[in-house]
Amino acid sequence: MNKQPDMRVKIGSLEMKNPVTVASGTFGYGPEYADLVDLDRLGAITVKGISAEPHIGNNTPRTFETASGMLNAIGLPGPGAAGFCEKYLPFFENYKVPLIVNIWGKTVEDYGRVTELLDAPARVDALEVNVSCPNVKEGGALYGTDVDLFRSVVDEVRSKTDKPIIIKLAPNVADIKRFALAAEECGADAVSIMNSYPAMAINIETRKPELANRTGGLSGPAIKPIAIKLVWEAAQVVNIPIIGMGGIYSSEDALEFIIAGATAVAVGTANFTDPSTALRVIDGIESWLAAKGIAAVDDLVGTVRG
Numbered sequence: 001m002n003k004q005p006d007m008r009v010k011i012g013s014l015e016m017k018n019p020v021t022v023a024s025g026t027f028g029y030g031p032e033y034a035d036l037v038d039l040d041r042l043g044a045i046t047v048k049g050i051s052a053e054p055h056i057g058n059n060t061p062r063t064f065e066t067a068s069g070m071l072n073a074i075g076l077p078g079p080g081a082a083g084f085c086e087k088y089l090p091f092f093e094n095y096k097v098p099l100i101v102n103i104w105g106k107t108v109e110d111y112g113r114v115t116e117l118l119d120a121p122a123r124v125d126a127l128e129v130n131v132s133c134p135n136v137k138e139g140g141a142l143y144g145t146d147v148d149l150f151r152s153v154v155d156e157v158r159s160k161t162d163k164p165i166i167i168k169l170a171p172n173v174a175d176i177k178r179f180a181l182a183a184e185e186c187g188a189d190a191v192s193i194m195n196s197y198p199a200m201a202i203n204i205e206t207r208k209p210e211l212a213n214r215t216g217g218l219s220g221p222a223i224k225p226i227a228i229k230l231v232w233e234a235a236q237v238v239n240i241p242i243i244g245m246g247g248i249y250s251s252e253d254a255l256e257f258i259i260a261g262a263t264a265v266a267v268g269t270a271n272f273t274d275p276s277t278a279l280r281v282i283d284g285i286e287s288w289l290a291a292k293g294i295a296a297v298d299d300l301v302g303t304v305r306g
């Protein structure tokens with residue numbers, strides 16, 4: 001019988017007891033899933049995007065099922081930083097699971113403000129900075145695809161907190177390595193790859209776009225090979241850890257990300273069909289490592305051959 005593998009990983013100073021979190025926006029703020037999943041088994045919880053002020057989001061329809069995935073243009077509705085701290089943080093006092101709060105802003109100053117507001121509560125363990133939402137007009141995609149604007153956001157967030165910051169990269173850039181390196185140079189603790197991919201679907205009878213926002217972000221199994229390539233490319237140039245995501249439905253999917261160079265992974269769209277996917281992924285990684293005689297999940301990171 002092989003020894004139990006060491007599943008612990010570190011994202012900056014954030015210690016995760018296993019490498020699996022959930023992708024922002026696919027797991028609510030946490031409490032919604034507490035009856036379905038033992039939250040304390042997760043490596044971390046990543047919550048839906050929070051801005052400095054409350055935000056309403058886009059009109060409906062906001063989601064549309066596609067072949068091997070889904071389109072969404074939710075538009076980042078949320079209670080704002082103060083609302084989040086008041087409404088959701090007390091719930092987490094009963095849990096040990098690390099909490100990663102995903103943040104976004106319409107301006108560089110907005111990113112700074114939301115960072116300041118979430119720097120204060122001790123229960124917030126890390127911030128994931130969304131510079132790559134394809135579904136909000138202001139900021140969003142622009143900050144993730146223009147390297148100078150990108151740097152200004154990372155600098156601003158870094159200047160307002162000592163907590164680990166994870167920069168969530170946009171997939172639709174010519175060279176992901178430039179953005180991963182820029183994040184590292186600006187003092188980010190990690191990057192996460194990838195956000196949903198800008199996409200569109202049209203109803204041929206009405207000739208109208210299927211989403212009220214017209215365009216949205218594609219997620220699910222369809223994007224996994226794109227995400228694997230981006231993680232692999234980024235892993236060749238940065239020393240900071242990468243959190244990989246995009247179409248993870250099984251432990252085999254997660255292992256592929258880890259071999260490509262991801263230190264941790266996030267389960268996203270799969271939560272909508274099976275909320276316990278992340279737990280299955282944790283168990284599957286552990287038994288695969290044990291079967292291969294690999295002592296620690298860290299030993300597998302970036303071990304792609306050829």
Ligand SMILES: Cc1cc2nc3c(=O)[nH]c(=O)nc-3n(C[C@H](O)[C@H](O)[C@H](O)COP(=O)(O)O)c2cc1C
Binds near residue numbers: 194196220221
């Ligand atoms: C309905 C929905 C809402 C999302 N909301 C956010 C969000 O608030 N912030 C963010 O950074 N990413 C958000 N994402 C992107 C996911 O976190 C993830 O990066 C993407 O869906 C790829 O992973 P997946 O294919 O496993 O879903 C959202 C995705 C979906 C499907």
